[in-house]
Amino acid sequence: MGSYSSELKRSKDSDESARRSSFPDEVLERVLSLLKSHRDRSSVSLVCKDWYNAERWSRTHVFIGNCYSVSPEIVARRFPRIRSVTLKGKPRFSDFNLVPENWGADIHAWLVVFAAKYPFLEELRLKRMAISDESLEFLAISFPNFKALSLLSCDGFSTNGLAAIATHCKNLTELDIQENGIDDKGGSWLSCFPESFTSLEVLNFANLTSDINFDALEKLVGRCKSMRVLKLNRSVSLEQLQRLLVSAPQLAELGTGSFSQELTIHEYEDLESTLSNCKNMHTLSGLWDAKGIYLPALYPACSHLTFLNLSYAALQSVELAKLLAHCPRLKRLWVLDTVEDKGLEAVGLNCPLLEELRVFPADPFDDEIVHGVTEAGFVAVSFGCPRLHYVLYFCRQMTNAAVATIVQNCPDFTHFRLCIMNPGQPDYLTNEPMDEAFGAVVKTCTKLQRLSVSGLLTDLTFEYIGRYAKNLETLSVAFAGRSDWGMQCVLGGCPKLRKLEIRDCPFGNAALLSGLEKYESMRSLWMSACNVTMNGCRLLAREMPRLNVEVMKEDGSDDSQADKVYVYRSIAGPRRDAPPSVLTL
Amino acid sequence: MSTPLEHDYIGLAETSSMERSSEKLSSSSSSSIPSIEDKTSKTANDTCLNLKETELRLGLPGSQSPERKLSLFGQDLETNDKSNGFAGSPLKNLVSGAKRGFSDAIDGSNGKWVFAMNGKSDVELAKGAALASPRVGLDSKTNSQQAKTSVSVMKEVVGVPQSPKPVQDKNNLVPPVNDHAIAPASKAQVVGWPPIRSFRKNSMASNLAKNSDEGAGCLYVKVSMDGAPYLRKVDLKTYNNYMEFSSALEKMFSCFTIGQCNSSGLPARDGLSESRLMDLLHGSEYVLTYEDKDGDWMLVGDVPWEMFTDSCRRLRIMKGSEAIGLAPRAMEKCKNQN
Numbered sequence: 001m002g003s004y005s006s007e008l009k010r011s012k013d014s015d016e017s018a019r020r021s022s023f024p025d026e027v028l029e030r031v032l033s034l035l036k037s038h039r040d041r042s043s044v045s046l047v048c049k050d051w052y053n054a055e056r057w058s059r060t061h062v063f064i065g066n067c068y069s070v071s072p073e074i075v076a077r078r079f080p081r082i083r084s085v086t087l088k089g090k091p092r093f094s095d096f097n098l099v100p101e102n103w104g105a106d107i108h109a110w111l112v113v114f115a116a117k118y119p120f121l122e123e124l125r126l127k128r129m130a131i132s133d134e135s136l137e138f139l140a141i142s143f144p145n146f147k148a149l150s151l152l153s154c155d156g157f158s159t160n161g162l163a164a165i166a167t168h169c170k171n172l173t174e175l176d177i178q179e180n181g182i183d184d185k186g187g188s189w190l191s192c193f194p195e196s197f198t199s200l201e202v203l204n205f206a207n208l209t210s211d212i213n214f215d216a217l218e219k220l221v222g223r224c225k226s227m228r229v230l231k232l233n234r235s236v237s238l239e240q241l242q243r244l245l246v247s248a249p250q251l252a253e254l255g256t257g258s259f260s261q262e263l264t265i266h267e268y269e270d271l272e273s274t275l276s277n278c279k280n281m282h283t284l285s286g287l288w289d290a291k292g293i294y295l296p297a298l299y300p301a302c303s304h305l306t307f308l309n310l311s312y313a314a315l316q317s318v319e320l321a322k323l324l325a326h327c328p329r330l331k332r333l334w335v336l337d338t339v340e341d342k343g344l345e346a347v348g349l350n351c352p353l354l355e356e357l358r359v360f361p362a363d364p365f366d367d368e369i370v371h372g373v374t375e376a377g378f379v380a381v382s383f384g385c386p387r388l389h390y391v392l393y394f395c396r397q398m399t400n401a402a403v404a405t406i407v408q409n410c411p412d413f414t415h416f417r418l419c420i421m422n423p424g425q426p427d428y429l430t431n432e433p434m435d436e437a438f439g440a441v442v443k444t445c446t447k448l449q450r451l452s453v454s455g456l457l458t459d460l461t462f463e464y465i466g467r468y469a470k471n472l473e474t475l476s477v478a479f480a481g482r483s484d485w486g487m488q489c490v491l492g493g494c495p496k497l498r499k500l501e502i503r504d505c506p507f508g509n510a511a512l513l514s515g516l517e518k519y520e521s522m523r524s525l526w527m528s529a530c531n532v533t534m535n536g537c538r539l540l541a542r543e544m545p546r547l548n549v550e551v552m553k554e555d556g557s558d559d560s561q562a563d564k565v566y567v568y569r570s571i572a573g574p575r576r577d578a579p580p581s582v583l584t585l
Numbered sequence: 586m587s588t589p590l591e592h593d594y595i596g597l598a599e600t601s602s603m604e605r606s607s608e609k610l611s612s613s614s615s616s617s618i619p620s621i622e623d624k625t626s627k628t629a630n631d632t633c634l635n636l637k638e639t640e641l642r643l644g645l646p647g648s649q650s651p652e653r654k655l656s657l658f659g660q661d662l663e664t665n666d667k668s669n670g671f672a673g674s675p676l677k678n679l680v681s682g683a684k685r686g687f688s689d690a691i692d693g694s695n696g697k698w699v700f701a702m703n704g705k706s707d708v709e710l711a712k713g714a715a716l717a718s719p720r721v722g723l724d725s726k727t728n729s730q731q732a733k734t735s736v737s738v739m740k741e742v743v744g745v746p747q748s749p750k751p752v753q754d755k756n757n758l759v760p761p762v763n764d765h766a767i768a769p770a771s772k773a774q775v776v777g778w779p780p781i782r783s784f785r786k787n788s789m790a791s792n793l794a795k796n797s798d799e800g801a802g803c804l805y806v807k808v809s810m811d812g813a814p815y816l817r818k819v820d821l822k823t824y825n826n827y828m829e830f831s832s833a834l835e836k837m838f839s840c841f842t843i844g845q846c847n848s849s850g851l852p853a854r855d856g857l858s859e860s861r862l863m864d865l866l867h868g869s870e871y872v873l874t875y876e877d878k879d880g881d882w883m884l885v886g887d888v889p890w891e892m893f894t895d896s897c898r899r900l901r902i903m904k905g906s907e908a909i910g911l912a913p914r915a916m917e918k919c920k921n922q923n
Contacts, residue, residue, distance in 0.1 A: 394781075
């Protein structure tokens with residue numbers, strides 16, 4: 001057996017090397033250029049040196065999940081032919097005001113390098129980065145081929161920056177401004193698109209609050225015949241919407257403006273008939289202040305709808321039920337909890353193809369609220385929607401039994417984000433911790449990639465997670481756990497863990513240090529308001545030089561406490577742009 | 586609209602249930618402030634309220650009204666069908682395994698946890714308070730005072746699972762309840778929780794402003810007063826001007842400011858509605874402020890009454906010491922209008 005197989009192997013090797021030497025790089029590159037997934041590309045680049053080179057020359061899109069894990073110079077050196085960049089900056093908890101201002105993640109240094117190395121850059125997609133108006137202007141004038149700009153949860157810029165983009169980017173196809181901390185100085189930026197400009201395909205300014213020049217918008221939409229995504233802001237009225245849709249019935253994604261103007265019968269009928277002409281519409285959002293009586297105008301447009309975002313429309317259960325009756329193909333649904341459990345029952349009844357559900361709280365801070373959704377609504381959806389795999393659910397009560405039923409009905413969850421809004425709240429029927437709920441999730445849902453836990457949780461939850469969540473990549477924990485052991489279980493299990501974010505948990509230095517080897521295989525770790533001390537962080541920094549260990553101190557806190565800790569791997573070394581409130585150890 | 590509106594909702598019929606509940610409470614808690622328990626029966630709220638409920642509920646986002654059993658605090662006094670079969674008394678809930686474990690975690694920790702309670706020094710309390718970033722709640726301009734208040738309230742609230750007593754006894758280092766029981770109306774008592782992006786929070790806030798209590802032709806807004814153990818609600822539509830409004834508020838909150846809001850000494854004035862309110866409150870070292878549709882805190886009295894009712898979402902009677910910068914303006918305004 002031994003000699004035969006080694007002979008076979010040797011002959012195979014020589015065949016392969018013969019094949020390899022006659023295999024032109026151009027062909028390899030051509031083949032590899034068809035690879036889109038950056039994970040596949042990473043795997044490919046590890047095969048051998050030839051493949052590494054072929055891959056780097058053929059890569060046109062680079063995804064950088066943590067802007068500080070690498071420097072723009074390193075990126076430019078490795079990938080000479082990039083045309084599209086996706087960059088993410090601040091830790092996710094910055095969305096919830098947990099990260100100090102001026103923390104960093106400024107795009108400008110990247111733009112400067114890109115202007116030199118990638119003059120033909122076409123796309124830039126940023127998430128949680130800081131970007132100034134000056135940077136936007138620099139972007140607009142440095143890249144003549146620039147096509148697509150997408151900003152999600154970014155800050156530091158104003159509508160003046162948008163005006164620069166509109167003015168200078170002659171080939172712009174996409175301008176997507178979502179949920180940013182933007183300084184809205186007015187809507188005149190939209191008038192900056194020149195008359196000759198016709199290439200826009202995606203326009204999303206739903207995030208902005210001020211009025212835009214409707215005339216300019218109408219003309220813009222009229223001359224951009226390829227427009228397929230249009231998301232308006234709240235200042236656009238129903239009547240104006242109708243006029244826009246007349247010139248853009250080809251829209252695939254529509255975000256309406258305010259859906260509550262007083263309409264005459266005639267105007268309403270016009271709206272209805274215009275909407276019914278939108279045969280391509282698969283995504284609908286906006287619907288600010290939606291009045292129930294106008295929703296039927298949407299019905300004809302809903303037959304092919306796959307994504308319905310009602311998270312800014314405070315609908316009641318009956319209104320939602322009626323609307324959903326017309327949306328049989330729905331795959332993704334975002335709603336406010338004003339629809340209550342009855343509304344969710346309607347989801348279960350009408351949307352058998354549903355894959356994603358997000359329920360947001362309409363009034364998250366009111367302690368007198370007596371409505372919203374409960375475990376019953378979630379259970380109802382699970383019975384009617386077996387394909388459900390992504391859920392984000394804000395509620396005020398939950399039980400272990402309900403979650404067990406839900407995952408039994410829907411075992412394919414990849415993203416399970418449950419937010420019981422009252423921190424540390426137990427199963428309201430049994431008064432027990434919610435350990436068994438999340439135990440059921442990780443045991444049943446073997447494909448689980450992302451998990452957010454809430455409610456009263458002991459270390460047992462984390463034992464379950466560590467033991468069963470073999471595909472888990474992202475874990476968010478708040479107000480949970482009893483001791484270091486909980487966090488140790490997670491760090492000791494979960495082989496695919498990449499992002500771990502923890503707040504207000506009793507995990508201390510022992511837990512932090514138990515993950516020493518793990519952190520290098522992860523993108524990042526966030527711990528705030530836990531029991532970690534400066535000494536613990538210093539030890540971590542000392543033991544793991546390839547990790548950046550950053551501590552953010554609160555005003556007036558104890559010197560020895562590490563109030564907020566952010567740990568991430570980096571090949572660029574410690575960053576030099578940290579503000580004084582961020583200590584790099 | 587009837588006058589002394591608050592009396593409509595008290596009603597003798599309710600006192601019996603309130604008495605029942607306050608009896609239950611006093612049997613399960615060993616210490617409570619008698620004067621505040623007396624006030625229990627006077628609350629305008631149509632749910633059974635007592636000090637403990639008020640303390641607890643004020644801390645937490647999304648905590649439930651008593652009808653919905655909030656078992657973490659075990660204070661619900663309404664017997665709930667679902668809970669009846671399970672726990673004999675609310676107090677039992679408090680010492681169930683889960684909660685003991687929870688408090689164990691507090692005790693067993695190195696004491697650095699922000700919710701740790703027993704025997705904590707003031708330094709740690711302050712530290713805990715400071716841990717809450719100044720940017721609390723809907724409005725990023727909310728000041729750190731609010732954050733400190735809210736975290737202190739969180740501390741008290743979290744201590745409750747052990748028994749109501751620790752709130753009073755063990756935590757003698759926690760400032761007296763009255764000083765901190767009312768957080769300003771900004772509801773996010775814990776920074777960044779629930780985890781909702783600012784854009785959505787702000788959008789919802791303006792939604793609320795539009796939709797709140799408008800349907801019935803009334804405009805109920807909450808009124809909080811620093812140092813008072815519970816809030817009140819007033820229907821702005823029942824008043825025609827600042828003068829009526831201010832005297833109603835004065836009556837409502839006089840129990841908390843005995844000797845300070847003394848209307849008898851002030852002459853009746855017609856047509857100087859704004860300044861009278863300022864006089865009243867200026868004299869009593871309180872400043873009346875309100876949160877407008879944009880989430881900003883404004884001084885009451887600057888704008889015409891109609892504009893005020895249009896834009897007012899909630900009110901806060903702020904201690905003068907906190908309103909440095911506002912109070913002097915009030916003085917000048919009074920002087921100008923006199």
